[in-house]
Amino acid sequence: LRNLRAIGSKLSFSLKKQLIHCFVFSKLDYCNALLFGLPNCLISRLQKVQNASVRFLFGKKIGKWEHVTPFLKEAHFLPVKYHIEFKIALLAYKCINNYAPKYLKELLQMKSQPQSLSLRNDCDYFLLDVPKVPQLNRTERAFSYAAPIVWNKLPYLLRTCDNLCVFKKKLKTHYFDIAFESL
Numbered sequence: 001l002r003n004l005r006a007i008g009s010k011l012s013f014s015l016k017k018q019l020i021h022c023f024v025f026s027k028l029d030y031c032n033a034l035l036f037g038l039p040n041c042l043i044s045r046l047q048k049v050q051n052a053s054v055r056f057l058f059g060k061k062i063g064k065w066e067h068v069t070p071f072l073k074e075a076h077f078l079p080v081k082y083h084i085e086f087k088i089a090l091l092a093y094k095c096i097n098n099y100a101p102k103y104l105k106e107l108l109q110m111k112s113q114p115q116s117l118s119l120r121n122d123c124d125y126f127l128l129d130v131p132k133v134p135q136l137n138r139t140e141r142a143f144s145y146a147a148p149i150v151w152n153k154l155p156y157l158l159r160t161c162d163n164l165c166v167f168k169k170k171l172k173t174h175y176f177d178i179a180f181e182s183l
Contacts, residue, residue, distance in 0.1 A: 004056060008059060017075070020053045024053045028080065029087065032084050032087055033088050033091065036085070036150070037141040043081050050072075058075075073176075073180045076176070078175055083175075088146055088147055088151075089154060092151040093164070094164070095108050096128075107144040108148065110129070127148075129148060155174065
């Protein structure tokens with residue numbers, strides 16, 4: 001990013017955005033499902049990298065002490081915390097709808113349906129079973145534990161989506177609305 005900053009004034013906005021996706025976001029996205037559940041102090045370090053890339057993208061439009069959040073929204077970048085959840089939810093969707101490899105699909109189980117139906121039973125069968133966390137350290141960050149938590153927090157209409165492209169679009173919009181609701 002420092003090396004790109006030297007030539008940044010000579011590059012177009014779209015080329016800068018491509019370079020950011022190629023060099024910065026590819027590193028932030030690598031195994032980012034493992035970042036779920038990290039303390040905020042560690043997530044903030046990654047957020048600083050993303051903020052620096054947004055400052056590179058917009059150049060002189062952003063003052064030295066100006067907040068980056070409106071520019072994150074303008075560039076349509078999810079903050080790191082929500083991007084991690086986006087990737088986990090997308091992978092969970094792929095597992096549920098048979099787009100993912102078998103070894104990943106085996107990690108997730110749909111919530112079992114009750115034997116007797118009554119009026120007070122929850123009829124939402126698009127939930128995942130959250131397994132009990134063993135007493136080992138950091139196992140709650142494993143995909144088999146993180147995916148059901150993230151998936152079950154999604155709205156019902158989003159979980160019942162049947163098209164991958166539509167799901168991606170609605171999912172990003174959902175997290176985008178949560179991340180930038182105060183703006």
